[in-house]
Amino acid sequence: MKPEKTLVIGLDCSTTACKAVVWDIHGVAQAEGRCPIPLEMPRPNWYEQHAETWWQAASQALKTALEKINSAQLAALCIAPQRETFVPTDEQGHPLHNAIIWMDIRSRDLLSELDRMIGKEHLHQLTGKPLSANLSISKIFWMSQNEPQLFEQTDKFLDTGAFLAHRLTGYFRTGWGCVDPMGLFEMPQGQWSDELLAVIGISVEQLPEAYPSGAILGEITPQAARETGLPAGLPVVAGVGDGQATGLAANITNPGQAYLNLGTAVVSGTYAEDYLISQAFRTSFGAIPHSYILETVLLGGTYTISWFIDKFSGLPKAEHPPYQSMEDVLDAEINNLPPGAEGLMLVPYWNSVMNPYWDASASGIVVGWRGVHTLSHLYRAILEGIGYELRLHATGVESALGKKIDNFIAIGGGSHSTRWCQILADITGKAVYRCTTPEAAALGAGIQAACGAGLYPDMRTAARAMTHIEPIPFEPDPVNHAFYSRLYEEVFINLYPSLQKYLSRLTKLAETHH
Numbered sequence: 001m002k003p004e005k006t007l008v009i010g011l012d013c014s015t016t017a018c019k020a021v022v023w024d025i026h027g028v029a030q031a032e033g034r035c036p037i038p039l040e041m042p043r044p045n046w047y048e049q050h051a052e053t054w055w056q057a058a059s060q061a062l063k064t065a066l067e068k069i070n071s072a073q074l075a076a077l078c079i080a081p082q083r084e085t086f087v088p089t090d091e092q093g094h095p096l097h098n099a100i101i102w103m104d105i106r107s108r109d110l111l112s113e114l115d116r117m118i119g120k121e122h123l124h125q126l127t128g129k130p131l132s133a134n135l136s137i138s139k140i141f142w143m144s145q146n147e148p149q150l151f152e153q154t155d156k157f158l159d160t161g162a163f164l165a166h167r168l169t170g171y172f173r174t175g176w177g178c179v180d181p182m183g184l185f186e187m188p189q190g191q192w193s194d195e196l197l198a199v200i201g202i203s204v205e206q207l208p209e210a211y212p213s214g215a216i217l218g219e220i221t222p223q224a225a226r227e228t229g230l231p232a233g234l235p236v237v238a239g240v241g242d243g244q245a246t247g248l249a250a251n252i253t254n255p256g257q258a259y260l261n262l263g264t265a266v267v268s269g270t271y272a273e274d275y276l277i278s279q280a281f282r283t284s285f286g287a288i289p290h291s292y293i294l295e296t297v298l299l300g301g302t303y304t305i306s307w308f309i310d311k312f313s314g315l316p317k318a319e320h321p322p323y324q325s326m327e328d329v330l331d332a333e334i335n336n337l338p339p340g341a342e343g344l345m346l347v348p349y350w351n352s353v354m355n356p357y358w359d360a361s362a363s364g365i366v367v368g369w370r371g372v373h374t375l376s377h378l379y380r381a382i383l384e385g386i387g388y389e390l391r392l393h394a395t396g397v398e399s400a401l402g403k404k405i406d407n408f409i410a411i412g413g414g415s416h417s418t419r420w421c422q423i424l425a426d427i428t429g430k431a432v433y434r435c436t437t438p439e440a441a442a443l444g445a446g447i448q449a450a451c452g453a454g455l456y457p458d459m460r461t462a463a464r465a466m467t468h469i470e471p472i473p474f475e476p477d478p479v480n481h482a483f484y485s486r487l488y489e490e491v492f493i494n495l496y497p498s499l500q501k502y503l504s505r506l507t508k509l510a511e512t513h514h
Contacts, residue, residue, distance in 0.1 A: 012079075017061075019439055020033045033065035035057035045104065048104070050099070062230060067229075074234055077237065078445040080240070080441040082101070093156065093166045093172065104134075107141065113141075114137070114199075125277060130355070157202065175213055181284060190210075213288075220233060240287050245442075246440040247259040249441065256271075260415075262301060264301055265300075266386055272291070279356050282296075294400070298348060303351060309330075313326065328417075330376070333376040359504070383423050388488050422474050428476070435470075
C-alpha cells in the first residue's frame with residue numbers, strides 16, 4: 001500500500017534564516033530544519049544578501065527536515081518569503097548582483113522624483129502601498145539611475161519566493177501576496193501594472209508570473225529533488241509573504257482580530273474583505289481568496305532590543321537557570337520599575353518609519369533623561385515605546401475600518417516575553433493572546449500547502465484545523481492602562497510630529513558630513 005499523503009512542508013525564507021517545517025493535517029510539526037542567511041550592509045542604510053544563500057539555506061533546511069520523515073507522505077510544499085526583497089538575474093535565473101533587502105532605503109532621495117512621475121496618491125490607489133523607500137519600485141528605479149549597466153543586463157527581477165520557486169520547479173512563478181509588497185502590482189486588477197513598469201523602464205516579461213494563493217506553481221524537478229531530498233513531482237503551491245502567512249497561522253481569517261508579529265520588525269495585520277487604502281497602513285493580499293490584510297509595520301521592532309543588548313547592555317551572557325536569554329535577564333531587571341520608566345520615553349524609529357508618517361529620514365527619539373535612570377529604564381522604555389507605536393497603528397486601522405480591533409494574537413520571538421506581552425496589553429487596552437507555534441510563517445505556508453493539495457476544502461477550514469492559540473490572554477490592567485493612556489495622549493503622539501523637521505535636517509547633515 002502507498003502511504004497516505006497527509007504531510008505538508010512550509011518553507012519560511014526570512015531575512016535571517018530559512019526554516020523548513022513538516023506539518024501534519026492538525027498543524028503539529030513533525031520535523032524541521034533551519035539554516036542561517038547572512039546579511040550584509042555595504043554602506044549605511046544599504047542591506048543586501050547573496051541570493052544563492054537563499055537556495056543553499058533552503059536546500060540544507062529541507063534536507064535536515066526530510067531526514068526525519070517518510071517523504072512519500074508529502075502532499076505539497078509552499079513558500080513564505082521575505083517581502084519587498086528582490087534580486088536581478090539573467091535569463092537562467094542566476095543572480096547578477098546581490099539581492100536588495102526590504103530594510104534597504106538607498107532610494108530615499110529619489111522618492112520625490114517618483115512622486116512627480118507617478119503621483120504618490122495614484123501609486124497608493126493602484127498598489128495599496130504608500131510611496132516609501134522600502135518598496136522595490138523605488139530601488140529598481142534607483143538601479144536604473146545609478147547602475148545603468150546592471151539594469152540593462154537584467155533579464156528578470158525576482159522576489160525571494162519567485163527565485164526559490166524557479167529553483168524548485170524550473171518556472172519563474174510566484175504568489176500575488178508575495179509580490180504585491182513590491183509596489184508594482186495593481187491589487188484591484190490582480191496583475192502587474194503596465195503603467196508603473198513603464199515609468200521605471202521595465203517590462204512584464206522581466207517579472208515572474210503571479211498566481212493567487214493556493215494555486216499550483218509547478219512540481220519539484222529531478223534536479224531540485226537531488227539537491228533538496230524532496231520527491232520529484234511534489235506540487236509547489238503559491239503562497240503569500242511571510243507577514244500574511246504569519247497572520248494565517250494566527251487564524252486571522254475574520255474581521256475583529258489582528259495578529260502581532262513581535263519580530264525584527266513588529267508587524268500587525270487585520271483581516272478585511274474590501275480593498276481599503278489609508279496612510280495608517282499598507283494593504284496586502286490575504287491568503288484567503290478575495291481577502292486583504294491591512295498591515296502596519298514598525299521596522300525597529302526586536303531589532304531595537306537587539307541593538308540595545310549588543311551595544312549598550314553590558315550584561316554578561318545568561319548561561320545558567322533561571323534565565324534562558326538576555327531578554328529574560330532584562331525582563332527580571334525591570335520587574336521593580338513602574339509603568340512609564342520613571343519619566344523616560346522612547347519613539348522607536350531606529351530603522352526610519354513607515355505608517356503613519358512614511359518618512360525614510362526618521363530616527364529614534366529618547367526624552368526625559370534624569371540622573372535616576374539606568375540601562376534597565378532604557379530597556380523598559382524600548383518595550384513601552386513599541387507598545388505606544390502599536391497603539392498608534394491600531395488606532396489608525398480602526399478609524400479606517402470603522403470598527404474596533406478586539407484583541408491581538410502575538411507570535412514571533414518577542415511573544416515569549418510575558419513581561420512585554422503584559423506591557424502591550426496595558427498600553428493598548430486590548431487582550432493579547434499568544435500563538436503556540438514558534439514557526440508561524442512556516443505554519444501559514446503549511447496551511448496554504450494543505451489547502452492547495454486538497455487536504456482541506458478551503459483556506460478557512462485548513463486554518464481552523466491547523467492553528468493553536470493559548471486560551472488565556474494577557475488582560476490589560478485598568479490602572480496601568482489609564483496611566484499609559486495619559487502618557488500616550490499627552491506626550492507620545494506629539495513627540496515625532498513636533499521634531500520631524502529637525503530630525504530630517506539632522507539626518508541630511510549627518511549624511512552630508514559622512
